[in-house]
Amino acid sequence: MADAETNLPGTSAVEIKNDPRVPAELNNNVFITTLDKIYNWGRKRSMWPMLFGLACCAIEMICTAAARYDLARFGWELMRPSPRQADLMIVSGTVTKKMVPQIVRLYNQMPQPRYVIAMGACATGGGPFKEGYNVVSGIDKFLPVDVYIPGCPPRPEALMHGFVKLQEKIEKQSLRTVSWYQPGGDDVVPVPMLGPDMVDLRRSAEIAEKTRA
């Protein structure tokens, strides 16, 4: 966090007093908004997505990274296979019950700030395979999704539209309010368990209660 006492050269006192966005107790801390801008500007143009394909949508994701759509224009082309080096998870395809523990584990391994794009109908809400017995109806049952892109599969342009939307979202974030600088902001999702069926461990008490004959 920026120190309240250090002033960037060139910031005038008039600005400090007149900026209505600054709360009273941080009145002389105006450059924090400027820092937000720089911080977000850098962040939004150098997302490192995780090289992580699930199903059909992954093919369109690869096409997005290829010559015609060229993800590098966004500065997002550096796909990292390791979750520890990635800050964006593109859930590109059908999330199955067998796969969801791994997805959640990967998410937990990603450093914050981390973002999730649900690409395609399947990741958004189950998609055409929603009724299947091994299909999770939407990754948002487990992970906080930032952008949903419906379509089966979304065109590369649609995926890029999602990127633009995510950039917009990042732009609006402020250092003061983002969760990962707050105490207890590290929200680790418990990895679901595979028992007789997929078990969301956050609901285990409820399950035990309800199934008791």
Next chain:
Amino acid sequence: MSLLGSGILKGLGVTLKHFIQTYAEDFKYIGKKAGIEPRPLRRQNPGNHGMVTIEYPKEHMVMPENFRYIPFLVKDTVTNEDKCTSCGICAKVCPPQCIWILRTEDPMTKRPVPAPKEFHIDTSVCMNCGFCAEFCPFDAIKMDHNYEITSMSNRKTELIFDKDRLMMPDTYHAGIHPADWARELEDKKAEEAKKKAAAEAKAVADAKKAAAAAAGTPAGPATKTAPATKTAPTPKPPAAAAPAEPAQ
């Protein structure tokens, strides 16, 4: 056995050629490509080397007419009525069953009225197959070209499209599906001509019947008029008439 490494050099030659060609192509299109204004981009001619990048948020590729994304409903701008008659065919042919239609009922007679009361499409289930548009007998549902539908907050409210969200004027449909629209207009014209012919035939038949009744000769003209009266209702199938003249 060729010289060791010649294969690699040959391969590197290919990559070098690609590298140079990208710039050669740039020189070819200098001035044309440097335009800052967004330009509608047509499909690339396969005669060009390599591939031209579509700078997406700035420029959009023109979608081919057949392109399908999420369906929408067509509203007739002339009569200001929706074309949908809630016949339910789209809901039946939908493979993932993502269309929900609530049929309107006449409050008095409890008979169905050919218009949907509610129409929902769950885009988080829709598989963009286009069957609904293909099998709709009334040209009331079409596949949209707009792929820029993302939700940032709540998919349950934003990505389940209701009737208001789905309804588009037919001018929009005509804009993105010009050939389909032309076919529709032609069909409409043919239908009207048919109806007109049928009405005329009926009028003639009625006149004849009246004349026959007046003359009081039952044998000859009666057999003659029979086919005419029979043909009269056939060009007007009960369902097909509904969209042109709404029941209200």
Next chain:
Amino acid sequence: MAEATTPVPPAAKTAARAEKAEKKLVITLATMTPEMMSLQEHFGADLIQPAPNEGVLIADSARLADVALFLHDELHLESIANATATDYVKEGYIELVYHAQHITGGLPLCFKTRVPRGDADTVGLPSLTPLYPGVEFQEREIYDLYGVRFNGHPDLRRILLWEGFNGYPMRKDWHEAYYEQDTKPYDSRWPGGTHRLAEERVPWADNVNYPPNFNPDEYKGIPDAGLYDTMRAEAPTGGPTDTPFLATGIQTDELIVNMGPQHPSTHGVLRMVVKLDGETITDLKLVLGYLHRNHEKIAERNTWLHNIPFTDRLDYITGMPNEMGYVQGVEKLMKIKPTERADYLRVIMCELTRVASHFWSIGFLLNDLGAFYTPALYFITEREFVMDLFDEITGSRMMNNYMRFGGVARDVTPAQFERIRYLVTDRFPKAIDEMERLLSDNEIVRARTIGVGYLSADRCVAYSVTGPVLRASGVPYDLRRSDPYSLYDRFDFDVPVLYGGDVYDRYRVRVLEMRQSLRILEQALAQIEQTKVGDIQAGKKAYVHRVPAGEVYSRVETPKGELGFYMVSDGGQNAYRYHVRSASFINLTALKEMTVGMKVADAVVILGSLDIVLGEVDR
């Protein structure tokens, strides 16, 4: 259609539908072929009977292995193309269906046997893996989804689901959490279709079901149970002194490494468990099912028409041949034929897909070799032109949904034909030449691929391997030739065969196949001129299809190999049984034999050379 009917309660409606279907079920016995006759002669008419619809029925399932031995040794049916099961819940048995075939071509021989539903998972029946190792994964799949025990199977565990999953989901009386009705269209959608999420009508508000008295905190099951058992059996127990010495005398620990399901080189969500001695693979096991999205269960609820777009999502790189296999099968059942122009269009689309798919697979094979993204980038560029065409003609880049029963959805305009012609005669030949210049002589590519992942011809046949992998091992087997379908008997083309049986030859076979596809395309583009423009649909286009009762095994040669659809119709609006015999899935059976003894870095290359697509592996 829009006529008023008082809403019938859904239960009554389905019951009526089921009754109707039952009335229509006419059992016609299969006609006996000479092979079936000789089988009957040898074993007697008591054991071998003509089965309903197709094939022979082995009356006593315990003698299955004897019959299979006769088929293998006397009738020389070298491989089993397809093994699956059908649950006849009313009759009370599960029918096992096998399609055995000669590798020289011709129709497959179908043989069936039955096990009572009650003791399917306790008594079971003999496994055919000793004779036909190609059924290993297929038998595991049947065990997983139908609960049929195969005695003598080397590794009978669940394959697509996990150990401990409750029930056998493909059985007809097993219902998923979001179960609504037996068949589509669901009655809740129209006319009283107020939108309700599936979550809102199930007790757990999610796609889950739990057995009674289930307490997650006390649950002891392990999803991977049994996976490491056979791998660790030989693992050292008494400390480092027990470990085997390598030839070099350097002592190494044996290591079990999991690759995937999140791994950049597993082509999706495949998981390989490899046992390593140093860097050498000594054992390999596959864990599948991370993309098991219940295609078959959903397809048995779907109407016949509904399934067409779903088949696109099987092998999502090659939508067109998938559709073709399915549509052809249903056409066979309906006894209709597509128009000539439609058939030509199908061939053109399939061959374009083959070119695009091979571009893709070679690009990603090189990715696995370490040539990260440059070759893939070049070939994806070429593929984009095919995608452009599909986008314009069919409306979608990948999920084409183009074929219909008796025809295709849209005609191709002369301008589009011109572009296809340009691609076929000009651009693609050049691109393939360039690909060869880039890769074929490259010393690194050769060093990494020649002699790697060797599989001999007879092992290929035993493992039921199909597609370019089989042809690279010297077996000239291509369904377009050996069991011609559609119009493939009209074209002059070669079946490229190479004899190396390694990764390099698989790559070369793909390149040669692309050239042959271009040859077919050229001929098809010339011949289609003679057909009538716009004549793309035989009969009237309908959305309700009553398919006569019967069963069919329809197969096509996709870029990955043999894709088969085994379908049973009970005369209703939807398939009673719908099974996909996928090339990727069965080719994976042979992966262990190819990789053991290789270095771990070669494992990804060998996997890349198989060209699997997980949508088809796990379905």
